[in-house]
Amino acid sequence: MNKKRILTTAVVLAVLCALIYFQVQHWRSFDWARFRQASHVDLRHIAIAIALIYVTYILRALRWRIFLEPVCKTRTSRLIGPTFIGFTGLALLGRPGEFIRPYLIARKQNVSVSSQIGVWTVERIFDIGAFTVLMTVDVFTSSQIQANPYLNKFRLAAVALCGLVAAMAIMAVAIRRRGHQVASFLHRMAARISANLAHHVDQKVRAFGEGLNTISSGRSLLLLIAVSLAMWFMIALAYREVAHSYPPEPTGSVSEENLASLDVDIAQKADRPSLAGEPVTPELVNEIRPGLEANGYTVKEERGEFWLFNGRKREKKIGGHPHLHNLDVSRVLLLMGFSMIGSIVQLPAVGGGSQLAVISALQVIYGIPPELAVSCGILLWLVTFMSCIPVGLILAHREHLSLRELSQESEREEQNVVESG
Numbered sequence: 001m002n003k004k005r006i007l008t009t010a011v012v013l014a015v016l017c018a019l020i021y022f023q024v025q026h027w028r029s030f031d032w033a034r035f036r037q038a039s040h041v042d043l044r045h046i047a048i049a050i051a052l053i054y055v056t057y058i059l060r061a062l063r064w065r066i067f068l069e070p071v072c073k074t075r076t077s078r079l080i081g082p083t084f085i086g087f088t089g090l091a092l093l094g095r096p097g098e099f100i101r102p103y104l105i106a107r108k109q110n111v112s113v114s115s116q117i118g119v120w121t122v123e124r125i126f127d128i129g130a131f132t133v134l135m136t137v138d139v140f141t142s143s144q145i146q147a148n149p150y151l152n153k154f155r156l157a158a159v160a161l162c163g164l165v166a167a168m169a170i171m172a173v174a175i176r177r178r179g180h181q182v183a184s185f186l187h188r189m190a191a192r193i194s195a196n197l198a199h200h201v202d203q204k205v206r207a208f209g210e211g212l213n214t215i216s217s218g219r220s221l222l223l224l225i226a227v228s229l230a231m232w233f234m235i236a237l238a239y240r241e242v243a244h245s246y247p248p249e250p251t252g253s254v255s256e257e258n259l260a261s262l263d264v265d266i267a268q269k270a271d272r273p274s275l276a277g278e279p280v281t282p283e284l285v286n287e288i289r290p291g292l293e294a295n296g297y298t299v300k301e302e303r304g305e306f307w308l309f310n311g312r313k314r315e316k317k318i319g320g321h322p323h324l325h326n327l328d329v330s331r332v333l334l335l336m337g338f339s340m341i342g343s344i345v346q347l348p349a350v351g352g353g354s355q356l357a358v359i360s361a362l363q364v365i366y367g368i369p370p371e372l373a374v375s376c377g378i379l380l381w382l383v384t385f386m387s388c389i390p391v392g393l394i395l396a397h398r399e400h401l402s403l404r405e406l407s408q409e410s411e412r413e414e415q416n417v418v419e420s421g
Contacts (some may be wrong), residue, residue, distance in 0.1 A: 041379070045245035050387045052238040057083050057388065059231040063126070064105065066223055067119045067214040072109050081395045082108060088392025089403045091385055096407045103410035104401075113413045119214055121204070125168050130228035131340065132161040134236065135333050142330035149268045150365060154334065179209030232336075235384065239332035242380050246324040246372065262288070263367035266308060266318055269295055276367050280306065280319035324368060324376055335361055339380070355381045 061079035068074055086101025102116035136158040138145070145151060175182050183205040190198035215221055262284060267276040270291035278284055285306050289299050298309045299318065306318040335358055342357025359377035362368040368376070396403060 041245035045241045049238040049241035049383045052234045053384055053387055056231045056234050059227050063224060063227045066220055068109060070214050070216040071111055074109055079105060084388055084392040085396050087388045089407060091389055092403060093407050099410040100406045103413055126224055126228040129165045130232045132165050134232055135337055136162055138330050138333045144328055144330045149265050175205060175209045236329050236333050236336060238384060239335060239380060240329055242383050243324045243327040243332060248325045261367055261369040264364055269297060276364050324372060
């Protein structure tokens with residue numbers, strides 16, 4: 001790792017630490033003792049979650065084998081090693097390890113690196129498309145999230161994603177049929193901005209078209225869709241297992257640390273969304289009471305519990321919200337969406353903004369207490385993103401491979417593709 005990369009890594013780590021610090025400071029009553037207590041989880045659920053994630057790597061290898069069918073015949077088992085090693089490189093090295101997987105597969109199967117970079121690009125479309133299908137079905141049909149105050153925004157986001165996937169599919173069909181014309185057109189458009197950008201765009205489009213040519217038939221397309229849907233559903237099951245690893249109720253004696261927290265719906269009704277996830281205390285109730293009353297609601301205390309009334313109708317208890325142990329697949333699919341959005345900001349060695357996005361969603365969308373949200377967000381990241389590292393390192397050692405050298409080689413190959421494109 002050169003000095004520039006070390007400096008960049010140090011800067012992004014400092015930024016991430018600052019973001020986490022300010023987020024924790026935003027929660028006025030973050031309890032570190034409760035955070036440590038929240039880390040006591042059921043390891044059986046964690047083991048199941050990791051096993052599910054490992055199965056998704058096998059499904060990724062199977063999907064790549066289907067992509068390879070037109071150019072070479074191979075077994076799924078031959079692609080499992082490069083898949084684990086590639087994701088291990090991505091987890092440990094960040095962006096520099098991104099192309100280890102297509103580079104290793106190209107070398108192992110004796111095909112061009114440019115074709116496998118094209119496959120890698122097409123794979124992203126199937127990932128986005130599969131997740132979009134699952135989330136769209138979820139937000140429009142699931143009864144578990146119908147009462148969520150952000151439901152309309154979720155549906156709008158799902159429709160927007162569907163539009164994006166449709167546009168990507170249309171573009172993919174156009175590139176597959178008239179790839180050279182599309183590449184030339186985009187090259188001319190980008191050349192108005194920068195010659196280097198135009199060359200880069202041209203190369204990427206041609207590599208993408210080469211990757212599309214690996215979908216050999218309608219049967220292969222249906223298989224790719226089915227494998228992608230199954231893979232993302234298993235990721236959702238892994239998320240659920242991690243959430244269910246937390247006990248049904250906070251452990252310990254009945255004290256301030258066991259207080260229920262304010263759910264997002266009531267925080268919205270009080271015009272104080274930033275208070276979602278805060279422990280429900282008499283002081284907090286007095287703080288939100290004016291906002292609730294201004295919107296036509298009243299708060300009454302009954303046997304030590306605070307209830308929200310709309311006129312004479314008792315609506316719900318203040319402090320009731322889905323606990324981590326009760327989150328179902330429909331709810332964790334929303335968490336996966338936030339994780340995907342956060343992962344766009346990929347930071348070396350720490351996985352980017354994915355953790356912060358999930359933590360914020362747990363606290364704001366579901367009213368999970370900050371301590372549990374932080375604990376669960378970190379654990380989800382470890383299980384879904386970092387759990388491949390032990391297997392990946394063992395496989396790399398067995399094949400006498402250095403991740404750093406592979407990263408450098410794959411970067412050189414990618415650059416050669418760009419320069420020769």
